[in-house]
Amino acid sequence: MWCMWLHLASLTAACRPPVSETRFARLAAAAISTGRPLRLTNRSVQLHAPFRLRSSQRLTIVGGDFHGDGHSLFQVEGSRQGLLDLRGVRLLHASSAERSERRESVAARKRPLHVASAGFKPPRRARGAAIFVRGKGQLALERRATRAGAASLDLLGSRLSGAAPHAICARGETRLAVRRxxxxGSAVRAIYAYHSASLEVSDCSISGTRSAEVGAVEAEAAAAVEVEALRPTDCASLSLSGNAFADNAGGDLAVRGNVAWVVGGVGIVGSGIAHGLLAAGATVIVNSRHEQRLEKISEAMGHPARLVTVGASMLPGRAEITVEQVMDMTSNQLDHVVAHAGGRPWASGGGDETSTTYNRGSVLHIPADEYASAASQLGSFHFAAASLLLPRLTDAGKGSYTFVTSSTSAAWGPRSYMTQALCVARQRTRDGRRASAERESEPRERPLSHTIGSVVAGMAAKGAGGLVQADDMPELLRLEQELR
Structure with missing residues (x-):
């Protein structure tokens, strides 16, 4: 009989009707007024709109399953004195066919949020984060479990599994603490904090981040934990203690915020370099006097937020004004420079800064009295860029200046000049073209320009000086692996 009583009691609890939204609001108001916990163990609550805590309200909820398909289940707003404390709570945040905007299970804005032994289920078929903190919000996680993406919710101790694109995302002046x-299995990043976010990660195990079906630049930026200062005025911070990282795509840790300028970055190779630097997490400046080329490169990359296009020239005579303009935009921050210029001054399309100066058909159409000027233009371009940008590097000890050119002699003078002032890494590929028959029979799985971009980004990240040379594809691929 005693066992039967337990069974009937459990059955009775499971069959109790759900708490209506109106009823929950009254119970929560009473708990806030008295300061006592609201106990909802074995109860279910349906929320059609976010439950908001105002002013200096404090609410502790113990137990209960919360269902909803709105923007959020709970929103914590107002002054920093307020607090939402969830203990042993299951948040079942389902998707809605009528709404497609991003949703969050719990949104914390300018107020502390404490979650203990809680479980979250983010919306299906909706792209977002399991937990999203913005503004000056604070978040503390303890013994929390999340099953993200399209999977169902299971309490798995202290586990966030399968989130897409990030398990936790924080921005603005946010303080985020993740413990134990x-x-x-996160897509792209397990934890992503940007702008002026402050992130503390301790005693955590982070593994298996992967590249999801997202934009190419974002997919290549996969990392376990990333803290990124996107703007010159941002000041992001990161504290790590007692963590374990394993099998994370793209690397375990990425602290980003560098500004890189690709001079001559609108051509085929230049755009590949810009792509590589964006994938490495840098804010990339690309300039050109041809606005349509700037629009083309931005569109091809999906208009990434960290790509800054500047309609101005770096050719001698105009470079000084352009440098002043760009440095004003970045608040005088410049960490890396990649000076690229191709060897096709007569090219008619898709070229770089020097490509169309002598656009008169073939090289034989250049008048003899102008050939000397045309032949020396590439060297003048590199010298003008180096003489103006080298003194602007924010930290010469960690910064880098990279030449990418198909002509050894074009960069010889500037390279000799810079060797006296700064350790220089230079990438040169003697044969960047392949016969048409070879291109058709053995197409590349990845564009050569992207490989060069990856190499350049690797050299900038390592910050080591010296001369780097690759004479063929095997050497270039080997160099790419060494610089990962």
């Missing part, structure tokens, strides 16, 4: 959590 296991995060695995």
């Amino acid at each position: 959590c296991t995060i695995d």
Whole structure:
């Protein structure tokens, strides 16, 4: 009989009707007024609109399953004195066919949020984060479990599994603390904090981040934990203690915020270099006097937020004004420069800064009295860029200046000049073209320009000086692997 009583009690609890939204609001108001916890163990609550805490309200909820398909289940707003404390709560945040905007299970804005032994289910078929903190919000996680993406919710101890694109995302002047959590299988990043976010990660295990079906630049930026200062005025910080990282695509940790300028970055190779630097997490400046080329490169990359296009020239005579303009935009921050210029001054399309100066058909159409000027233009371009940008590098000890050119002699003078002032890494590929028959029979899985971009980004990240040379594709691929 005693066993039967337990069974009937459990059955009775499971069959209790759900708490209506109106009823929950009254119960929560009473708990806030008295300061006592609201106990909802074995109860279910349906929320059609976010439940908001105002002013200095504090609410502790113990137990209960919360269902909803709105923007959020809970929103914590107002002064920093307020607090939402969830203990042993399951948040079942389902998707809605009528709404497609991003949703969050819990949105914390300017107020602390404490979650203990809680479980989250983010919306299906909706792209977002399991937990999203913005503004001056604060978040503390303890013994929390999340099953993200399209999977169902299971309490798995302290585990965030399968989130897309990030398990946790924080922006603005946010303080985020993640303790004793296991995060695995996240798409792109397990934890992503940007702008002026402050992130503390301790005693966590983070593994298995992967590149999801997202934009190419974002997919290549996969990392376990990333803190990124996107703007010159941002000041992001990161504290790590007692964490374990394993099998994370793109690397375990990325602290980004560098500004890189690709001079001559609108051509085929130049755009590949810009792509590589964006994938490495840098804010990339690309200039050109041809506005349509700037629009083309931005569109081809999906208009990434960290790509800054400047309609101005770096050719001698105009470079000084352009440098002043760009440095004003970046608040005088410049960490890396990649000076690229091709060897086709007569090319008619898709070229770089020097490509169309002598656009008169073939090289034989250049008048003899102008040939000397045309032949020396590439060297003048590199010298003008180096003489103006080298003194502007924010930190010469960690910064880099990279030449990418198909002509050894074109960069010889500037390279000799810079060797006296700064350790220089230079990438040169003697044969960047392949016969048409070879291109058709053995197409590349990845564009050569992207490989060069990856190499350049690797050299900038390592910050080591010296001369780097690759004479064929095997050497270039080997160099790419060494610089990863």
